[in-house]
Amino acid sequence: MSDPVADSRTRPADDWWRSAVVYQVYPRSFADADGDGTGDVNGIRARLPYLADLGVDAIWISPWYPSPLLDGGYDVADYRDINPEFGTLADADALIAEAHALGLRILIDLVPNHCSWEHPWFQAALKAGRGSAERDLFWFRDTKDGGPPTNWPAAFGGGAWQQIEDGQWYLHLFDISQPDWNWDNPKVIEEFDAILRFWFDRGVDGFRIDVADSMAKDPTLPDVPLHNGEPTREKYVGNPFYDQPGVHTIHQRWRAIADEYADTPQGARVFVAEAWLSPAERLAQYVRPDELQSAFNFDALRATWDAKDLREVIDHTTENLWAVGAPATWVLSNHDTIRHRTRYGRDKRDALEGAGVVPTDLQLGLRRARAAALLELALPGGAYIYQGDELGLPEVEDLPEDVLDDPTWERSGHTVRGRDGCRVPIPWSGTEPPFGFGPGTGQPWLPQPADWSGLTAESQAGDPDSHLSLYKAALRIRRDHPALGDGRLVWDADAPAGVLSFTREPGFRCVVNISDAPVTLPPHQEVLLASDQLADGVLPVDTTVWLAV
Incomplete structure (x- = not known):
């Protein structure tokens, strides 16, 4: 006999994403099937029943592509394959099929602003030389006044240009290992069209678009203003490399490709944008009817635990998104931010400060995290849960320096610890590391705190008062109650x-x-x-x- 719950989840519904609760999986840190200390696709497959039982509607999988992992997989060397550390394309196909059988949809990451310096096209560009068609796929420019072409800053620290042996510079808005694509080149546009279709044809239900506001650049390459003597990192209106008008043409093209699949049995294919833009009027431009279906609302993530601040964010977000017919998409944490249990345990003025520098009351943080979860899941629209937030995991702020992997650590000259504290592998079971993350006693790629035994999924499953039980109860009510979800x-x-x-x-x-x-x-x-x-x-x-x- 078929499962009526699964059937109801998988039946074609053009607007399923308007109410969906999506669970983010960071593959390296979710579950390890082969015991090498790194999470993998088969580890995700083994935990699909857990996610179905939790009550989410879909899974977003952070980059699983071949990559040197110099930025956690956001440095993509091949957009049409699976990182061998994570598995194979056959494993991915099996995951998609098994998730669909359980009523779970699958979103994967698209990283369109940049690739890895190991990508074959960038390697060819380095060899081809000045003025070549290969270099025009990226942003190669000559020296200006004896230095880089512009004063643009890189997101992970330092400048955004790297000089190569022949004297030219290439643009990398993020790490030095992540050259930016030139979206003014038709070959780049066509390549990403083909990438979308490759994964849609394999059954993927949609994409989360990494830095969705960054692909288009002002071709005149103006400098950015200085702030306290340094190039500003603000996404001000008119910034030459963020929120340029050209990004909307790209998104409209992608939406048309997704709409080609609307009449298939699987139903609508969708996008969610990562665009750290304020105020909400700017974000609303990304979710107009002919563009992307949804965008993360980071104003809510950054809001302090304060009734006035939260009310203003909720009002401003909903009013502006409803005006263009889009739902809000709420999120409390992700792989780039300090876990909200830790944020809410701090003085609100210091909530977003770096690891290990601010006093934190984790019990207060847990109490507020529970309250925030019910607020998030009651608001109109969709919601995202970052892996481990349903377990009440805190930020790990005392990782040894020799294990830090985030490029921010190196690019900042070892002054900013980076994002590794929210990426520590999940504790599943047992009383000591690796807490069931993988088979045997082998330790994961980032060490887990020894005192996490009370936070494992196993230890919380039988406790009706646990954080996990709260999430399960909330998601069950949300699925059944006609007032919840979109509206x-x-x-x-x-x-x-x-x-x-x-x-x-x-x-x-x-x-x-x-x-x-x-x-x-x-x-x-x-x-x-x-x-x-x-x-x-x-x-x-x-x-x-x-x-x-």
Whole structure:
């Protein structure tokens, strides 16, 4: 007999993404099937039942392509294959088929701004010489005034140009190992058309687009303004390499390709944009009807744990996205940011500061993370969960310096530890590392804290009060309740100061107490779920409750 839940998830639905809860898998750190200390495709396959049981709708897999892994796989050497450390194309095909059988859709990463310096086209460009067709696929330029062509900064530190032996420079907005593609070249455009179709034809349901606001550059190559004597890193309006008008032409082309698949049994193929843009009016340009379907709302991720700040972000986001017919897409953490349990355990002024430099109350952070999870999953639109957030994992801030892998560590001259603390492998079971991450006792590529035994999926599965159980309960209610997912909200006029309270029809109310004192629950028929224990009709501080009204 067929599974009615799986059937309901996989039936063609052009708008499934408007309400979807998507789970992000960082392949190196999710699950290791072969025991080499690195996560792999077969490890993901083995954990698909866990993800289906968790209750998510789709999985986004961070880059799994062949890569020297100098930037965690975002330095792609071949866009049409699987990194041998992770498996094979046959393994990927099996994963896609098995996920679909469980009712899970699959999104993968597209990295269109840059590739790896090991990519064959870049290697050919280095050999071909000045003025060649091969070099025109990238941004090669001559020296200007005895230095680089512009003063542009690289995201990981230092300048964005690297000089080669013949005196020319190539552009790398990120690491030195990641040369930028020249999207003014038709061959680059056609190559990515073919890459999209290659994966869509293999059954992939969509793409998360890495730095979706960066592909187009101002060809006049103007310098950026200085801030405190250094080239600004701000994405100001008119920035010559971020949010240029040309990116929208690229996205419109991709949307047309995705729409070619709309009539297949699998249904709509979709995109979600990574574009760190504020305010929301700028982000809304990426999700107009003929462009991408959705974009991460990073304003919410960066917002402090403060009722006023969160209310402003929610209002500004929803109003601007609804104006172009797009849903909001909420996210609390990802592979590039400090885990939100740690952020919420800090003074809000220092929440986004680097690892190991700010005092953190992890118990307070966990309490707020539970409340934030219920807020995120109650808001209109889609939501993303970063692997391990359902377990309440904190940022690992004391990794030994000799294991740090993020290019930020090297490019900053060993002053910024980078993003490795949120990429530590998942604890699945057992009482000591590697906590079931792989078979045997071999240790993973980044060391896990020895005190994570209480955070494993196994230890939390049987505890109804655990962080994992809270996520499962919330996702079950969200799937079943007609008010949740895509739609609208109405703020409740009777909410006390410091309390976020909104109603969604039919019959759902979410109340989040971010004040400094307990508050009385509003009238209701039933408590559907709460992030902490309730007593005597009172909602404690840093607690969220879902009510039937």
